[in-house]
Amino acid sequence: MITIAHLSDLHFGREQTQVIHNLLASLQEQRPDLVIISGDLTQRARSYEFQQAKIFLDNLPYPYFIIPGNHDLSAHKLIERFFFPWKKWKQYISPQLEPCIENDQCKVVGVNSARRLGLYLDWSRGRINSKQISHVVENFNQTNEKKLRILVAHHPFWLPTVYLRRQLIGGRDKAIEALSQAGVDIILGGHIHIPFMKILRGVIISHAGTTVSDRLIEGQPNSYNIIKGDSKKLTLISLEQENQEFTIRQESKFIKTGKHWHPYPKK
Numbered sequence: 641m642i643t644i645a646h647l648s649d650l651h652f653g654r655e656q657t658q659v660i661h662n663l664l665a666s667l668q669e670q671r672p673d674l675v676i677i678s679g680d681l682t683q684r685a686r687s688y689e690f691q692q693a694k695i696f697l698d699n700l701p702y703p704y705f706i707i708p709g710n711h712d713l714s715a716h717k718l719i720e721r722f723f724f725p726w727k728k729w730k731q732y733i734s735p736q737l738e739p740c741i742e743n744d745q746c747k748v749v750g751v752n753s754a755r756r757l758g759l760y761l762d763w764s765r766g767r768i769n770s771k772q773i774s775h776v777v778e779n780f781n782q783t784n785e786k787k788l789r790i791l792v793a794h795h796p797f798w799l800p801t802v803y804l805r806r807q808l809i810g811g812r813d814k815a816i817e818a819l820s821q822a823g824v825d826i827i828l829g830g831h832i833h834i835p836f837m838k839i840l841r842g843v844i845i846s847h848a849g850t851t852v853s854d855r856l857i858e859g860q861p862n863s864y865n866i867i868k869g870d871s872k873k874l875t876l877i878s879l880e881q882e883n884q885e886f887t888i889r890q891e892s893k894f895i896k897t898g899k900h901w902h903p904y905p906k907k
């Protein structure tokens with residue numbers, strides 16, 4: 641069994657020092673084997689924000705896996721955004737935008753869904769294209785079936801109805817079909833700053849809220865998720881910060897039958 645902590649939207653530049661302390665205390669209790677961070681590491685993609693984020697990552701006493709989000713592209717320095725969009729990410733955080741790791745229990749593949757521009761006004765929107773889908777499918781096809789298959793992308797493959805204005809990841813329908821066929825177990829994301837989960841085409845979609853930033857949606861505290869289990873049974877735990885402490889808000893169990901995941905016990 642593996643224990644994974646899923647953090648998101650840390651937004652360094654708008655981080656809250658006390659919340660980081662509270663998070664680290666909570667992680668110490670959960671003792672994750674791996675920490676996954678699903679994008680929006682910074683607020684404005686400024687150098688000092690990346691530097692602060694890197695200090696946080698370097699001091700994490702757990703292995704971590706990270707992908708970028710739309711906020712990790714500069715919104716103001718347009719030459720940087722259009723011509724050197726990932727220069728700072730590569731300089732401060734990682735040479736990889738779409739990392740992949742595998743151990744004896746799981747395979748984790750990252751997709752960079754942030755785009756420097758698009759044929760729309762809202763450049764915070766994201767996309768997964770055909771080349772990325774093929775790359776992910778090929779990657780998982782080479783994986784032992786007994787391993788938990790995790791895809792990490794910043795933008796959402798599903799949204800609660802009240803948040804549909806935030807836009808699903810572009811290419812969602814084609815992607816979810818292919819990912820379901822490829823036996824992906826769980827897709828982890830962020831971007832909306834609320835935690836939620838949903839089963840789509842037999843795949844578990846799980847989003848974390850903003851874990852340590854003050855960019856909170858009204859009524860939504862800082863939060864992160866814990867994923868425990870294996871390729872047959874999973875428990876997803878959502879933790880929220882209340883009174884300077886992360887506490888369990890919700891716990892959901894899932895079981896896999898054939899290629900599809902279901903809530904457990906079945907409703």
Ligand SMILES: [Fe+2]
Pocket residue numbers: 649651680709711831832833
């Ligand atoms: Fe965000």
Ligand SMILES: [Fe+2]
Pocket residue numbers: 680709710711764794830831832
């Ligand atoms: Fe975002």
